[in-house]
Amino acid sequence: MWDVLVAGAGPAGALAALVLAQAGRRVLLIDEIQSNAHKVGESLPGAARQILQSLDLLATVESGSHLPCYGNVSAWGSDQLISHDFIGDPRGLGWHLDRVQFDEELRSAALRAGAVWWRNRVKAVTWMNPTWRICLKECEVHSSWLIDATGRAASLARSQRVIRQRDMPLFASYRWGVSADDDTETRTFIEAVPNGWWYTARLPHHIRVIIFHTDAKEATQIRRKPDFWDVYLEDTQYLRQGLGQMTYIDSPQLIAAGGGCLDSVAGSHWIATGDAALTFDPISSQGIFNALYTGMAAGKAVHAALIGDLSAVDAYVDRLKAIRAAYRRHHDFIYRSENRWADKPFWALRQRSLV
Numbered sequence: 287m288w289d290v291l292v293a294g295a296g297p298a299g300a301l302a303a304l305v306l307a308q309a310g311r312r313v314l315l316i317d318e319i320q321s322n323a324h325k326v327g328e329s330l331p332g333a334a335r336q337i338l339q340s341l342d343l344l345a346t347v348e349s350g351s352h353l354p355c356y357g358n359v360s361a362w363g364s365d366q367l368i369s370h371d372f373i374g375d376p377r378g379l380g381w382h383l384d385r386v387q388f389d390e391e392l393r394s395a396a397l398r399a400g401a402v403w404w405r406n407r408v409k410a411v412t413w414m415n416p417t418w419r420i421c422l423k424e425c426e427v428h429s430s431w432l433i434d435a436t437g438r439a440a441s442l443a444r445s446q447r448v449i450r451q452r453d454m455p456l457f458a459s460y461r462w463g464v465s466a467d468d469d470t471e472t473r474t475f476i477e478a479v480p481n482g483w484w485y486t487a488r489l490p491h492h493i494r495v496i497i498f499h500t501d502a503k504e505a506t507q508i509r510r511k512p513d514f515w516d517v518y519l520e521d522t523q524y525l526r527q528g529l530g531q532m533t534y535i536d537s538p539q540l541i542a543a544g545g546g547c548l549d550s551v552a553g554s555h556w557i558a559t560g561d562a563a564l565t566f567d568p569i570s571s572q573g574i575f576n577a578l579y580t581g582m583a584a585g586k587a588v589h590a591a592l593i594g595d596l597s598a599v600d601a602y603v604d605r606l607k608a609i610r611a612a613y614r615r616h617h618d619f620i621y622r623s624e625n626r627w628a629d630k631p632f633w634a635l636r637q638r639s640l641v
């Protein structure tokens with residue numbers, strides 16, 4: 287019998303498990319973790335330092351192979367390249383993460399604190415008053431509380447009939463490459479184009495990620511005929527030149543990347559965190575930060591609930607509503623600052639308000 291079962295061991299699940307284990311709770315973390323060489327989502331802003339520091343994780347991240355990110359260069363809203371550096375940011379520099387290593391670092395911290403990790407998958411959950419019965423592959427366990435940290439799938443919350451609201455559709459088509467020897471760029475590069483926007487960052491180990499964010503029509507074309515990715519890349523004014531002599535190590539992969547949220551982020555004896563609760567358009571660069579923040583907050587709220595203080599869960603729900611409202615305002619502001627192609631479907635859709 288466990289106090290808390292955390293489904294999903296990405297950043298949100300790992301931090302929830304860490305906080306609960308530090309508080310002396312019996313925590314079971316469940317995730318199969320596919321051993322991919324890369325995981326998409328790698329820019330972490332300097333604002334995350336405070337959270338990492340508060341959990342004694344900053345030194346671990348700083349001694350990892352992650353690269354410091356010194357700023358952004360973007361062609362957004364005009365043909366001019368605008369540089370924004372982070373050196374004067376009082377919160378400190380962010381990182382271009384080795385994402386697989388970063389997730390491992392957080393998971394290891396949770397295990398050191400006493401959480402237990404099983405490589406397994408949650409298949410179904412049933413409330414059997416006063417505990418949950420959780421079916422895994424080939425076995426079942428019981429737990430007082432559940433934390434849904436399953437990412438965009440939000441599989442536990444959705445099994446409780448909670449609906450995920452989706453904002454406008456957005457697809458990301460990404461590729462990894464080995465960066466050129468003379469590629470020493472430390473900044474993130476963003477370029478808006480008539481049918482979406484591109485993003486590239488140099489990552490540790492001479493790897494570069496290149497992502498095209500677009501709508502369903504272009505995404506479908508790339509899925510049917512991957513060469514379209516290169517055709518769209520040719521349309522960029524700056525980005526394709528900046529890549530230099532890059533060697534791709536895979537063909538384009540496609541993933542849903544739009545923002546959204548659950549109708550309810552908590553219910554009786556369960557709580558959702560990270561992407562399972564709120565997802566963000568990658569232009570916000572907010573996903574990992576939110577996973578860290580809400581993972582930590584969900585862990586604290588469940589610990590409080592276990593000692594009878596349910597107001598902590600209500601406060602968590604209110605906090606996530608405030609984060610969602612701020613995100614929507616920010617989303618509107620960013621997309622409305624690009625109006626060179628207001629007649630094109632991708633941008634016309636984004637001139638509409640999310641608020």
Ligand SMILES: Cc1cc2nc3c(=O)[nH]c(=O)nc-3n(C[C@H](O)[C@H](O)[C@H](O)COP(=O)(O)OP(=O)(O)OC[C@H]3O[C@@H](n4cnc5c(N)ncnc54)[C@H](O)[C@@H]3O)c2cc1C
Pocket residue numbers: 293294295296297298299316317318319320326327328329330406407408409435436437438439441458460497541542543559560561562568571572573574575577
């Ligand atoms: C194209 C793209 C680019 C992005 N770029 C950035 C970026 O630059 N910066 C940034 O901050 N964010 C970015 N993000 C978002 C960021 O990757 C996510 O916000 C972040 O990974 C969320 O962490 P999480 O722990 O909530 O979920 P995840 O990291 O998705 O982890 C969820 C875990 O749950 C597990 N799981 C799923 N179902 C089950 C189940 N039934 N049982 C057990 N385990 C299960 C999965 O195996 C997975 O390990 C990007 C996202 C996309 C799509």
